[in-house]
Amino acid sequence: MAAAVVGRIAKSSRNLVQRSWFHSSTVLRQTSPPPPQSRFFQPDENTMLPTGSFSNKVAFITGGGTGLGRVMTSTLSQLGAQCVITSRKLDVLQQTAEEISSQTGNKVHALQCDVRDPEAVSRCVDEMEKLTGLPDVIINNAAGNFICPSERLSPNAWKSITDIVLNGTAFVTLELGKRLIQGQKGASFLVIGTIYAESGSGFVVPSASAKAGVEAMYKSLAAEWGRYGHRFNIIHPGPIKTKGAFSRLDPTGAFEKGAIGRIPTGRLGTPKELANLAAYLCSGYANWMSGAVIRFDGGEFVFMAGEFNELHKVRVTIKRFLQREAFWSFLSSCSSFVR
Numbered sequence: 001m002a003a004a005v006v007g008r009i010a011k012s013s014r015n016l017v018q019r020s021w022f023h024s025s026t027v028l029r030q031t032s033p034p035p036p037q038s039r040f041f042q043p044d045e046n047t048m049l050p051t052g053s054f055s056n057k058v059a060f061i062t063g064g065g066t067g068l069g070r071v072m073t074s075t076l077s078q079l080g081a082q083c084v085i086t087s088r089k090l091d092v093l094q095q096t097a098e099e100i101s102s103q104t105g106n107k108v109h110a111l112q113c114d115v116r117d118p119e120a121v122s123r124c125v126d127e128m129e130k131l132t133g134l135p136d137v138i139i140n141n142a143a144g145n146f147i148c149p150s151e152r153l154s155p156n157a158w159k160s161i162t163d164i165v166l167n168g169t170a171f172v173t174l175e176l177g178k179r180l181i182q183g184q185k186g187a188s189f190l191v192i193g194t195i196y197a198e199s200g201s202g203f204v205v206p207s208a209s210a211k212a213g214v215e216a217m218y219k220s221l222a223a224e225w226g227r228y229g230h231r232f233n234i235i236h237p238g239p240i241k242t243k244g245a246f247s248r249l250d251p252t253g254a255f256e257k258g259a260i261g262r263i264p265t266g267r268l269g270t271p272k273e274l275a276n277l278a279a280y281l282c283s284g285y286a287n288w289m290s291g292a293v294i295r296f297d298g299g300e301f302v303f304m305a306g307e308f309n310e311l312h313k314v315r316v317t318i319k320r321f322l323q324r325e326a327f328w329s330f331l332s333s334c335s336s337f338v339r
Contacts, residue, residue, distance in 0.1 A: 035267075037266040038267040043273050045270065047276065048276040048280065049276075051079065051080070053279070054080045054137070057081045058132045058135040058137070059082070059135060059136065060128065061073050062141050062168070062172060064084075066096070067271070068192060068240065068242065068274055069087075069142075072279070074275070075279050080106060081106065082109075084128050086124060089112075090112040093112065096110070097110040115142050115169070121171045121172055136186075137190070138187060139192070139278065139282070140168075140214075143165050143192070149203060150203070153205070162206055165214065166217075173189060173217070177221070177225060180230065181230075188230075189230060189232045190281055191234050193236045194207070195236045195237070198212075214234075218232040218234050218291075219291050222291035231289065233289060233294070234293045235277060236293060237269060237274055237296045238269060238297025240273075241269070259300070263298040264300075268298075269297070277294065277296060
């Protein structure tokens with residue numbers, strides 16, 4: 001039940017990651033046919049909201065150069081927003097900004113920023129204010145993760161994740177929040193979390209802990225900063241098929257097959273589906289929504305939580321048993337039972 005978006009893999013754990021398969025599906029191939037129910041749940045890749053829903057709005061997206069961040073940026077830009085995207089890799093950001101701007105006709109600005117450094121965050125916000133003014137939408141999407149047995153975690157490995165996920169989200173949120181309050185401007189804050197922030201998960205303990213902390217922070221600020229015109233919401237994605245994370249974390253494709261088997265809708269999510277949800281939560285259509293945690297996982301969480309949900313496998317076994325000639329002979333001999 002992982003978010004399937006990994007921004008960074010710690011060098012110290014790179015070999016371990018390459019030897020492992022992640023608890024959230026992966027590869028871009030699928031050899032077995034999809035479950036039959038998936039035909040009822042085909043994704044709609046169109047942009048959901050009306051054109052112009054974010055006209056005259058500024059959106060600030062961390063980790064906006066790749067993966068889900070890029071798709072969310074593209075969707076908001078299509079809807080009229082002027083976007084500011086950040087990450088540590090300026091060349092990737094600039095390429096993304098140019099491509100999206102040329103596709104949508106709306107300006108996308110690329111600003112280099114290491115969210116782990118509060119001074120770098122402050123400088124980035126200074127530069128954004130000069131370019132666009134303060135944002136109307138803030139999406140904390142920057143993250144990092146790697147797989148490691150917890151008994152092998154070093155302090156540096158722990159910090160490499162928590163500094164990005166928990167501290168980085170806090171630095172961005174607090175810096176922008178303080179300036180917005182001072183400027184008497186309302187805004188919508190959104191964070192991309194993970195299902196296991198709620199359930200916990202072995203082998204990704206730094207990420208699970210940091211994401212749970214972010215959820216608590218957003219809920220707390222929803223209660224405290226509503227009076228300043230600020231909304232805070234959280235999306236907990238399940239497995240979403242992104243090329244980079246999947247190719248690194250499930251090179252054999254083993255996870256994808258297993259994940260689909262435990263998702264009631266019979267398929268993985270798509271980045272565009274999440275981007276549409278993010279756009280809605282940040283839009284005026286959701287102005288009464290704050291402090292909400294949205295599970296976006298095709299039903300995987302509730303399927304995994306129910307003790308008897310695996311009985312669907314037993315039902316298949318019984319069906320096969322009923323088809324056996326020996327069992328029909330047994331029923332015929334038990335006439336009183338049949339009646």
